[in-house]
Amino acid sequence: MRITGSKARGVILRIVVCIKQVPATSKVQIDEVTGVLRREGIESKLNPYDLYALETAVWIKDKVGGAVTTLTMGPLQAEEAIKESFILGADQGYLVSDRKLAGSDVLATAYTLSQAIRLLDGYDLIICGKQTTDGDTAQVGPEVAEFLEIPHVTWVKKVNEVTEDSIVVEQDLGTSSAILELPYPALITVEKDIFQPRLPSYRRKKLTAAQQVNVLTFSDFLDSDEQKYGLNGSPTQVERVFPPDANEDKVLWEDEPSLLGEKIYMLIKDRNFI
Amino acid sequence: MATLAINARRCSLCGECIATCPFNAISEVDGKIEIDAGCRMCKLCLKNCPEKAITLIDDKRVAVDKEAWRGILVFVEHLDGEIHPVTLELIGKARELADSTNQPVYCLFMGDQIAEQAKSLLQYPVEKVFVYEDSALRYFRVDVYANIFEDCIRAVQPSTVLVGATSVGRSLAPRVAARFRTGLTADCTTLEIRENTDLVQIRPAFGGNVMAQIVTPFSRPQFATVRYKVMSPAEKGGSPSGTVERCVVSPVRLKSKIRVREVVLNEQSPGILEAETLVVAGRGVKDKQDLELLQELADLLDGQLAATRPLVEAGWVHYSKQIGLSGRTVKPKLIITCGVSGAVQFSAGISGSECIVAINQDRSAPILDQAHYGVVGDLYEVVPSLIDRIKG
Numbered sequence: 001m002r003i004t005g006s007k008a009r010g011v012i013l014r015i016v017v018c019i020k021q022v023p024a025t026s027k028v029q030i031d032e033v034t035g036v037l038r039r040e041g042i043e044s045k046l047n048p049y050d051l052y053a054l055e056t057a058v059w060i061k062d063k064v065g066g067a068v069t070t071l072t073m074g075p076l077q078a079e080e081a082i083k084e085s086f087i088l089g090a091d092q093g094y095l096v097s098d099r100k101l102a103g104s105d106v107l108a109t110a111y112t113l114s115q116a117i118r119l120l121d122g123y124d125l126i127i128c129g130k131q132t133t134d135g136d137t138a139q140v141g142p143e144v145a146e147f148l149e150i151p152h153v154t155w156v157k158k159v160n161e162v163t164e165d166s167i168v169v170e171q172d173l174g175t176s177s178a179i180l181e182l183p184y185p186a187l188i189t190v191e192k193d194i195f196q197p198r199l200p201s202y203r204r205k206k207l208t209a210a211q212q213v214n215v216l217t218f219s220d221f222l223d224s225d226e227q228k229y230g231l232n233g234s235p236t237q238v239e240r241v242f243p244p245d246a247n248e249d250k251v252l253w254e255d256e257p258s259l260l261g262e263k264i265y266m267l268i269k270d271r272n273f274i
Numbered sequence: 275m276a277t278l279a280i281n282a283r284r285c286s287l288c289g290e291c292i293a294t295c296p297f298n299a300i301s302e303v304d305g306k307i308e309i310d311a312g313c314r315m316c317k318l319c320l321k322n323c324p325e326k327a328i329t330l331i332d333d334k335r336v337a338v339d340k341e342a343w344r345g346i347l348v349f350v351e352h353l354d355g356e357i358h359p360v361t362l363e364l365i366g367k368a369r370e371l372a373d374s375t376n377q378p379v380y381c382l383f384m385g386d387q388i389a390e391q392a393k394s395l396l397q398y399p400v401e402k403v404f405v406y407e408d409s410a411l412r413y414f415r416v417d418v419y420a421n422i423f424e425d426c427i428r429a430v431q432p433s434t435v436l437v438g439a440t441s442v443g444r445s446l447a448p449r450v451a452a453r454f455r456t457g458l459t460a461d462c463t464t465l466e467i468r469e470n471t472d473l474v475q476i477r478p479a480f481g482g483n484v485m486a487q488i489v490t491p492f493s494r495p496q497f498a499t500v501r502y503k504v505m506s507p508a509e510k511g512g513s514p515s516g517t518v519e520r521c522v523v524s525p526v527r528l529k530s531k532i533r534v535r536e537v538v539l540n541e542q543s544p545g546i547l548e549a550e551t552l553v554v555a556g557r558g559v560k561d562k563q564d565l566e567l568l569q570e571l572a573d574l575l576d577g578q579l580a581a582t583r584p585l586v587e588a589g590w591v592h593y594s595k596q597i598g599l600s601g602r603t604v605k606p607k608l609i610i611t612c613g614v615s616g617a618v619q620f621s622a623g624i625s626g627s628e629c630i631v632a633i634n635q636d637r638s639a640p641i642l643d644q645a646h647y648g649v650v651g652d653l654y655e656v657v658p659s660l661i662d663r664i665k666g
Binding site: 048074075076077097098099100101102103105106107110111131135136137138139140141142143145146147150151152153154155168171172173174175176177178179180181182183186192193226227230231232234235236237238239240241242243244250251252253254255257258260261262263264265267268271273274 | 276277278297299309310311312313314315316332333335353413414415416417420440441442444445446447448449451452453455456457458459460461474478479484485486487488489490491492493530531532533534535536537538539540551574575576587593599600607608610618619621629631633637640642643644645646647648649650651652655656657658659660661662663664
C-alpha cells in the first residue's frame with residue numbers, strides 16, 4: 001500500500017458513500033390467493049454490504065485526509081441509515097426523500113442519486129457496496145457513474161494506492177483480477193471483506209447524537225423533468241410477483257436416521273453416482 | 275409524473291390501505307389518509323380500497339416504435355480471446371426467442387486479434403457476428419467497452435440485448451443500459467418473449483421467497499443479464515449460416531480514463547462449477563468444525579463441498595464456494611444439501627441440477643419442496659449413517 005500525500009500536506013479527498021436501508025429480514029412472503037406481500041416484522045437495517053463501502057471511505061480518509069458524505073434515498077425513516085453512518089465515521093449525510101420518487105426502478109434511482117450528487121460541493125470518489133440484500137441487482141453503482149459521466153470499477157477487493165489525483169484498486173473478475181488506476185472523479189463498488197467494518201462506538205454515538213441529516217427533495221434537483229423520476233422514469237415494470245414453483249414429482253422420506261442414510265445410499269448407487 | 279391520489283369524499287377512513295401497504299407508507303394524519311415517500315407505487319392500496327377512493331393519476335407514457343428495433347444481440351464475453359461459455363448459453367436462448375418472433379440473432383464481439391474466435395461462433399445458429407478489433411480492446415475496461423457497445427447498438431438497433439451475469443457483464447450492462455435510458459433486469463432465471471417483442475423477464479426478488487415478472491414496455495433495447503449455467507448452451511449447426519462483419523473502431527471511442535496496470539489469473543482452487551457432485555452446507559451446520567463431516571462425504575463421492583450465504587458471511591467457507599444468486603449457479607449431476615432451508619436466492623442457484631437430495635429436519639423447509647428427494651432428518655444423524663454405508 002502506497003500513500004501519497006498526507007493530512008499534513010492537505011490532501012482533502014471528498015468521498016461520497018451511497019447507502020440504503022433494507023428490510024432486516026429476507027422472509028418476505030406472498031399471499032398466494034391475493035398476491036399481496038405479507039409484511040411481518042418489517043424492521044429496517046443498513047444494507048450489510050454498505051458497511052464495507054463506508055469502512056473503505058473512512059479508511060481512506062484516515063490515511064490521506066478527507067471528508068466522508070453519505071447519501072441515501074427513501075422514506076423519512078431512512079434518515080436512521082444516515083445517522084448510523086455518522087456513528088461509523090461519516091462527517092455529513094443527505095437523505096433524498098420525496099413521494100415524487102415513488103416507484104423508482106434501478107434507472108430512476110441511479111438518476112436521482114446522480115442528481116443529488118451534483119448538488120454536493122464537489123466530489124472525488126464515490127463508493128458503493130457491491131449490491132443490496134433486497135434488490136440484489138448490483139446495478140445502481142455503475143448507472144450512477146454513467147449518469148455522472150465518470151469511470152467506475154466494480155468488485156474492488158483491495159485498495160493498492162491512494163494519491164492526490166487517482167486511486168489504484170484491484171478488481172475481482174472471477175477467474176482473473178485486474179489492477180486498475182482511476183483518476184478522480186471516479187466510482188468504485190467494493191467487495192465484502194475489503195476492510196473489516198468497525199463496530200459502532202459508544203463515544204461516536206454520543207458525539208453524533210445531535211447531528212442533523214440534510215434532506216433533499218425533488219424541488220432541489222437541477223433537472224426538474226418529472227419524466228425522469230419515480231414510476232414514469234422507470235423503464236422496467238414489475239407485472240406480477242408470485243411464489244416460486246414447488247416441485248411436483250418430489251419424493252419425501254421420513255424415517256429413522258439410519259434408514260434414511262441407507263435410502264440415500266441406494267439412490268446414489270442406483271444412479272451410478274458411486 | 276404518476277402519483278396516487280385519495281378522494282377524501284369517498285374515503286371512509288376504514289384503514290384498509292394502511293393495513294395493506296407492504297411498505298408502511300400510508301398513515302392517517304388529521305382525519306386524512308396520507309401517503310409518504312416510502313411508497314413504491316405497488317398500487318396494492320388502490321386494488322384493495324373498498325370505497326374505490328384511491329386513483330392512479332398517470333401521465334400517458336409513450337412507447338418507442340418497437341418495429342424500429344429488431345434482433346437479439348448477444349454480448350460475447352471473453353478473457354483475452356477465450357470465449358466465456360455463458361456466451362453459448364445466451365446464443366441458445368436468443369435463438370429460441372428470435373425464432374418465435376421472427377427476428378435475427380446477432381453477436382457483438384470486441385477484443386484484440388479475435389478473428390478466428392469470431393469465425394468459430396458461426397458454428398452456432400447466429401445470423402451475424404459484429405467484430406470490433408483493436409489492441410485497446412484486449413482487456414475489459416468499462417468506459418471503452420461501453421462506447422463500442424453503444425456504437426454497435428446504434429448501428430444494429432436490436433430489440434433485446436443479452437449479457438452474461440458475470441463480473442464483466444454485471445459491470446458493463448448497467449452502464450450501457452443507462453446510456454440508452456432503458457431497462458435492465460439482472461439475473462433472469464426465465465426469459466420469454468411476446469409477439470410485440472416485449473421480453474418477459476423472471477427473476478427472484480425481495481431477498482428471497484418471491485419471483486418477479488418484469489417487462490420493459492416503453493423503451494428499447496431491453497437489457498437482461500443471465501447467470502452462467504442457467505440456460506442450456508446452443509447446439510452447433512442449425513439453419514442460419516451467419517457471417518462475420520468487421521466494424522469500424524473509431525479512435526476517439528477508445529480513449530479511456532482507466533489504466534490497466536496488470537491482469538492476473540486468480541488462483542484456481544478446484545471449482546464448484548465443474549464438480550459433478552456437490553455437498554452443500556447450510557445454516558443447519560452448527561459449528562465450523564462440523565464441516566469436516568460434510569467434507570468427508572464430499573470426498574467419498576468424489577465431489578466438492580459448497581455452502582450457502584450465511585456460512586460464507588460467518589467466514590467458515592470461502593466465497594468461491596458460495597451457491598446462490600450472490601454466489602455461483604451450479605448444475606451438477608448430484609447435489610446433496612445438508613441443513614439448507616432453501617430460500618429462493620439459493621434454490622435459483624441449484625435449479626438446473628440433475629438430482630437434488632435435501633436433508634433437513636424441518637418438514638416445512640422450502641428446500642424439501644424443491645428437492646427430487648426430500649429427506650426429513652437431522653443431518654448430524656443422517657450424514658454419518660450415509661458415510662458409514664458408503665464406507666461399507
